[in-house]
Amino acid sequence: MSSSAKAGAPRRRTWFTELLRRPAGVAAACWILLLLVSAIVSSFWTPLDPFDTDPYSAWKTPSLQHLFGTDGIGRDVFSYVFAATRTTVIVAILAGLLASAVGIGLSALGSLTARWIRESTAVLIDILIAFPTILIAMLLASILGGSLGVVIAAVGIGFGVNIARVSRSEIRRVSRTDYVLAARASGVGPGGVLVRHLLPNVAPTFVVQLSLAMASSILAEAGLSYLGYGASASTASWGRLLNDLQVYIAIHPGSVLWPGLAITLTVLAFNLLGDALREASDPRLRSSGPSDASAVRTSPPAATVSGELRVTDDVSTRGEPS
């Protein structure tokens, strides 16, 4: 096909330049960067004190002084939403790290060990995947009380199992390919195979999953803080603000716009970044040029014949002829 004819130049592109060629990916990355900067800035400075209440300035409409208006106790909504970026970023990073650790640990245990450990880990992953993150959080919160630590632990465990499931089957798949067999036959040891062939092949899947884990951690934090089992009252959180505003929804419906929009855009950004990273990092999904529509086959069938699923991995708009 034409992709092989052009193989010279396009193959050289790194995943980063590939990412920059995707508008959705760039927009998502910019939003996340903005979030990161807001998180750092808001640790030192916010336009007004986000917790400063003033009954005389309740329910102010948006103005230059209060960009997003004020809430029922006179707090400046912009400052609060701005300050809450810090909570979001901390939760996303820590939950992402924990999910990676759990995911890598379980998938290594489930693919590279003795048969019985491997198989029982696989069964354990299949069982643990049925535990929704929110329920894990409720389980922990019923004893430890609600906190951001509980949210991070729950997402880390819950999504870590997800990562393990996807990367385990990926490691298994790659370890049975001909080139790994050839490498083994030519004398490369298991460690060499892992470093040279398995990890580079699993990395794209892993990075994508990490992005989705962060999206899921933001939704979980918002949901649990809304329920009162996430951020404490002294921590600014978008979910908590939604809960505070809920009572007045029929009178001041516009007030819930800002925290909700912030959550939605951030989750959207991590989802889009995940999609863009998947396309950018996987040479098989790259179209060889904007005009070349027939170069790539679109997404593979979701369920392989062996019944293994790559669930979250397949909900995408990947490799679509442009």
Next chain:
Amino acid sequence: MARFVLSRLVLLLLGLLVASALIFFTLRLLSGDVAQVIAGTQGTPAQIAAIRQNLGLDRPLIVQYGSWLGGIAHGDLGTSLVTGSSVTSQLTQKLTVTLPLAGLSLVIGLVLGIPLGVLSALKRRSFSGTAISVVAQAFAAVPAVWGGMILIAVFAVAIRIFPTQGYPSDGWAEPGQALKSLLLPALTIGVIEGAVILRFTRSATLGAVSEDYVRTAAAKGMTRTRAVITHGLPNVMLSVVSVLGVQLAALLVGAVLVEQLFALPGVGRMLVSDVGVRDLTKVQGELLALTGLVLVLGFLVDSIHRAVDPRLREPGE
């Protein structure tokens, strides 16, 4: 087929066992002393000892777990630490709200997601196809609580046809009223899940578009759209069924949040308040019921998937 169902059934039972053990031991080991939790900070040592004896907490942990399991086998999940009422009876009553809510949400999600997903894949080069896909991408990112708040704002202020809070106290005695109360919450979860199902359907349909059998049918004179619908759709549906198990779990989680928002007396709302008062026996019963439900539904979905997908059959079946 029978062999598959049997081995899947073993996995289900194993799953229920592991789930019950994880819930039970996490709660017991992390909470330290349940009796202390019940007695509160003002409990005297004598009171705590009495509670411990009363609830059988002085027995070894494994014995307590065994007796909990034994109770479950008889449909008895124990009694509430706070009110002393039977957990099973409360749970079954609350399920009459949560299950219809999840079911209605699923129907809304499938009705929106599958046709629009196929449409957006077939029309991928036109504006409408792209627009559907972009909107779905955005909807999939909406937190359920916020989506529900927008619906409440619209229906409480502008169009007052559906109740935005609460549930009839006599439940399904008046099916019309009950259904009306469930509609907005179900719409909240259904639209968000529908967006996820849409994206999955779209991706599966895009896969089908480039399949050899579609090309062959097109070469023999069928239009490409028709070829995708007659030959591709069954395959697309199989892919959708295969992710349904995971989506059902998402529906139940959505129910926990949405029940709180719409003040529906379901299992999710009960769980949220029981976690607040640390009613550990109820919490463990509710968590087991919800994860058990996810596991059982996963088993059913897998079995159906296996039964209808000829590619998964063993040779000779």
